[in-house]
Amino acid sequence: MVPLGEETPLIGERSCSLSSTETGTLQVFLYHRARHGGPDAAGLDGAGVLTFTFGEYTAEELCVRAAQACGVLPVCHSLFALATEDLTCWFPPNHVFTVDDSHSQVVVYRIRFFFPNWCGLGQSHRFQLMNDRASAVLDYPVIDYLFAQSRSDFVGGRAEVALSLQTQEECLSLALLDMLRIAKEKQQSPQETFSCVSYKSCLPEQLRCQIQQHSFLTRKRIRRHFGKSLRRIGGCRPDGRFLKLKYLLDLERLQARWAEESFRARAPTAAVTVHVAGGSGVSWSCDGAEVRQHFCDFPDIADISIKQASRDGSPAESRVVTLTKTDNRVLEVEFPSLREALSFVALVDGYYRLTADAQHYFCKEVAPPRLLEDLESGCHGPISSEFAVSKLQAAGSRAGLYLLRRSPQDFDSYLLTVCAETRSGPDYKRCLIRRDEDGRFVLAGVPRRFCSLRELLGTYGRCGLQAEGARLRLAACCPPQPKGGTAGCSPLHCDTPRASLPPLPVPPIPLPSPLHMANSY
Structure with a gap:
C-alpha cells in the first residue's frame, strides 16, 4: 500500500x-x-x-x-x-x-440534527451503546458515521476552531486519538502507523499550514514529541469505538458553536442572522452583533408558514417565513430564495419532531412523504414492541384492538400487534407486513398483495387472520396521538437520565506541548 x-x-x-x-x-x-x-x-x-x-x-x-x-x-x-x-x-x-x-x-x-451530551457524559444522556441491536438513541453505525463526518469537517477546516496555543495542543491530542484509531483499524502497532501516516493529515488545514511554516528542525522536534506521546498511550489498547467517542467528545468541547446552523435573512427592520441548535432552539441576532435574542424552544412552536414576498406589488424570488409561538409571539424573516427558506423550515420542522411530536409537520412544503403515509394509515413510527404493548394496554387491551408500526430494524417492513383474549387474560400477537419492490404490501405467509396498508387492514378486518396459532380479528386501530402518545415520544428524544457509559479506556493525552516548545526556540 x-x-x-x-x-x-x-x-x-x-x-x-x-x-x-x-x-x-x-x-x-x-x-x-x-x-x-x-x-x-x-x-x-x-x-x-x-x-x-x-x-x-x-x-x-x-x-x-x-x-x-x-x-x-x-x-x-x-x-x-x-x-x-x-x-x-x-x-x-x-x-x-x-x-x-x-x-x-x-x-x-x-x-x-444534533443534541448536546448525547454521548452520555452530561446530565441528560442521549446515547447508549448496545451490542448488535437497535439502540434507543444512537447505535454503532450512527456513531461510526458521526465520527467520519465530524472528522471530515475537522480536518477539512469546516469546523470553527480558534487556533490559540491551547487549541493547537488540543488539536494534536485529537490527532493522537485519530492515529490510534487508524492503527487499530489497520491492525498495526502505533509505531507502524506513525511511520506510514503523516500526523498532519489528522489536523485542520489551517494548523497544518501553520506547522509547515516552522523551520525543518522545529517540525522534526514536533514530530518526535508526537511520536513519543503516541507510544506512551499506545499501550492502553482501547476499543476502536471508544476512541471515536473520545474524539467526538473532545471535538464537541473544542468547538464554540457545535452543531449550530445559522441563516442570513432580513427582518422587517434590519438584516439578521437566525440561529438554530438542538440544545437551545431558535434565536436571532442583528448582523454584526454578538448579543442574541432567544426566540423559542422547539416545543413552543405553534405554526410555521412560508409565503412569497412581493416588491412593489409584484412577486419576488424571496420567501417570508413566519414562526408563531404558543403565546402568539411571532418571528418573521425573509430569505433570499425559496431554497434557503425550505432549508431553514425543514431544520426547525425536523427538530420539532425529534423533541415534541414525532408525527407532526408544520407545512406541506417540507412534509416527509413517509410521515404522510403513516398519518393516512394510522401507523406509528419505528417504536419498540414493548412500547407498542404499553400503548395497547393504556387503550384498554380490548380483543381486536391493534397497533400498526414501522419496523425498528427494516425500512420495508411493518409490524402489527393485535390484542387477543385468552383463558389467562389479554395476550398480544404479532404479524409481519412487508412492502415489496413494486410498492405492494404483503402479510407474511400469505401470497395476496395489496396496494395500500389501508386496503390490507380493511380486508383482514372483515375476514380475520391467523397469527401465532390464534385466530384474530381487527376491530379497532390504536393510532398515534398528538403530543402524548407515540407522537410525543420520539424514539430519539430522551430527557430522563440513562445509565452512564463505563469510563473511556483512554487516559488524558499527556502531550508535552510540542508547539509551545517550538515557539520558545
Whole structure:
C-alpha cells in the first residue's frame, strides 16, 4: 500500500471534488460505509458514492437508500438529511430530484440534527451503546458515521476552531486519538502507523499550514514529541469505538458553536442572522452583533408558514417565513430564495419532531412523504414492541384492538400487534407486513398483495387472520396521538437520565506541548 503522506486526501479514495464526470446521474456521497453493507450495498462503489440514473427520487427516498448502505436503522433515520455538494444548503425530505441527460447532480448524506451530551457524559444522556441491536438513541453505525463526518469537517477546516496555543495542543491530542484509531483499524502497532501516516493529515488545514511554516528542525522536534506521546498511550489498547467517542467528545468541547446552523435573512427592520441548535432552539441576532435574542424552544412552536414576498406589488424570488409561538409571539424573516427558506423550515420542522411530536409537520412544503403515509394509515413510527404493548394496554387491551408500526430494524417492513383474549387474560400477537419492490404490501405467509396498508387492514378486518396459532380479528386501530402518545415520544428524544457509559479506556493525552516548545526556540 502506498504510504499516506501530507498530501494524501483526507477521506479515503475521495478526490478533491465530488462533481461527477458522468451526465445523467445523481450521486449521493457517503462519509462512511457499513462493513457488510445493506440491501443496496451492491450499488456502492469504492469512493463511498451511491449512483442513481434516470428517474425521479425524493430526498427522503435517497436518504433511506443511503441509510441501508451505511447500516443506519430506521430509528435513527430522522437524524440525517441531504445537503448540497458545497454544504451550503439542505434539501427538505419531500424535495424531488429529476435525473436526466441534461446534467449530473451530487448531494451529500449527512447527520443534520444534533443534541448536546448525547454521548452520555452530561446530565441528560442521549446515547447508549448496545451490542448488535437497535439502540434507543444512537447505535454503532450512527456513531461510526458521526465520527467520519465530524472528522471530515475537522480536518477539512469546516469546523470553527480558534487556533490559540491551547487549541493547537488540543488539536494534536485529537490527532493522537485519530492515529490510534487508524492503527487499530489497520491492525498495526502505533509505531507502524506513525511511520506510514503523516500526523498532519489528522489536523485542520489551517494548523497544518501553520506547522509547515516552522523551520525543518522545529517540525522534526514536533514530530518526535508526537511520536513519543503516541507510544506512551499506545499501550492502553482501547476499543476502536471508544476512541471515536473520545474524539467526538473532545471535538464537541473544542468547538464554540457545535452543531449550530445559522441563516442570513432580513427582518422587517434590519438584516439578521437566525440561529438554530438542538440544545437551545431558535434565536436571532442583528448582523454584526454578538448579543442574541432567544426566540423559542422547539416545543413552543405553534405554526410555521412560508409565503412569497412581493416588491412593489409584484412577486419576488424571496420567501417570508413566519414562526408563531404558543403565546402568539411571532418571528418573521425573509430569505433570499425559496431554497434557503425550505432549508431553514425543514431544520426547525425536523427538530420539532425529534423533541415534541414525532408525527407532526408544520407545512406541506417540507412534509416527509413517509410521515404522510403513516398519518393516512394510522401507523406509528419505528417504536419498540414493548412500547407498542404499553400503548395497547393504556387503550384498554380490548380483543381486536391493534397497533400498526414501522419496523425498528427494516425500512420495508411493518409490524402489527393485535390484542387477543385468552383463558389467562389479554395476550398480544404479532404479524409481519412487508412492502415489496413494486410498492405492494404483503402479510407474511400469505401470497395476496395489496396496494395500500389501508386496503390490507380493511380486508383482514372483515375476514380475520391467523397469527401465532390464534385466530384474530381487527376491530379497532390504536393510532398515534398528538403530543402524548407515540407522537410525543420520539424514539430519539430522551430527557430522563440513562445509565452512564463505563469510563473511556483512554487516559488524558499527556502531550508535552510540542508547539509551545517550538515557539520558545
